[in-house]
Amino acid sequence: xxxxxxxxxxxxxxxxxxxxxxxxxxxxxxxxxxxxxxxxxxxxxxxxxxxxxxxxxxxxxxxxxxxxxxxxxxxxxxxxxxxxxxxxxxxxxxxxxxxxxxxxxxxxxxxxx
Amino acid sequence: xxxxxxxxxxxxxxxxxxxxxxxxxxxxxxxxxxxxxxxxxxxxxxxxxxxxxxxxxxxxxxxxxxxxxxxxxxxxxxxxxxxxxxxxxxxxxxxxxxxxxxxxxxxxxxxxxx
Numbered sequence: 001x002x003x004x005x006x007x008x009x010x011x012x013x014x015x016x017x018x019x020x021x022x023x024x025x026x027x028x029x030x031x032x033x034x035x036x037x038x039x040x041x042x043x044x045x046x047x048x049x050x051x052x053x054x055x056x057x058x059x060x061x062x063x064x065x066x067x068x069x070x071x072x073x074x075x076x077x078x079x080x081x082x083x084x085x086x087x088x089x090x091x092x093x094x095x096x097x098x099x100x101x102x103x104x105x106x107x108x109x110x111x112x113x
Numbered sequence: 114x115x116x117x118x119x120x121x122x123x124x125x126x127x128x129x130x131x132x133x134x135x136x137x138x139x140x141x142x143x144x145x146x147x148x149x150x151x152x153x154x155x156x157x158x159x160x161x162x163x164x165x166x167x168x169x170x171x172x173x174x175x176x177x178x179x180x181x182x183x184x185x186x187x188x189x190x191x192x193x194x195x196x197x198x199x200x201x202x203x204x205x206x207x208x209x210x211x212x213x214x215x216x217x218x219x220x221x222x223x224x225x226x227x
Contacts, residue, residue, distance in 0.1 A: 041219065042217045107155075
């Protein structure tokens, strides 16, 4: 059982380049999330999707777009990468409901030079 | 003000020690509470949920004080394998929805030495 799968695991971009981070879950979860983790900052929510076809902004959405392609997949796009977007990105999914556990992908380490 | 505040540590303790981590949250509408563990350069994984009555899982005890908006984690008889970062996590339900946003503390780093 794969759980949450993120690709790529590592990426180096030049300032101004674009890229899409892919995330897929095989647990039939309704809700999916994208976080970034920076040293000393903890995990911060970028965007989330309550269900297929819906997306909402989190704490730090500027510079990002998302697509909930279907129930399994939730992608994060950087249209014009900036050095401030150098971070570790985690995708997560949960069933709906207050007490449910979040499952995370292994993360994408992105460096923008 | 951050939704979840945690002492970042680091905590350095010998094997066998008891160590406690604390966390406070700002939103009184918070519904669910968790402790996650994150190993270096890995993804966070659920350690335990935190219930109002307090709960225990082996050497780990979690407590919640809703009146003070305070969560704690106690680790007894620390093992080398407990070395990790411990994240305090709070879920706040969006109004009229069953979706909850998860808010993470910055994490408390624990190193257990032999």
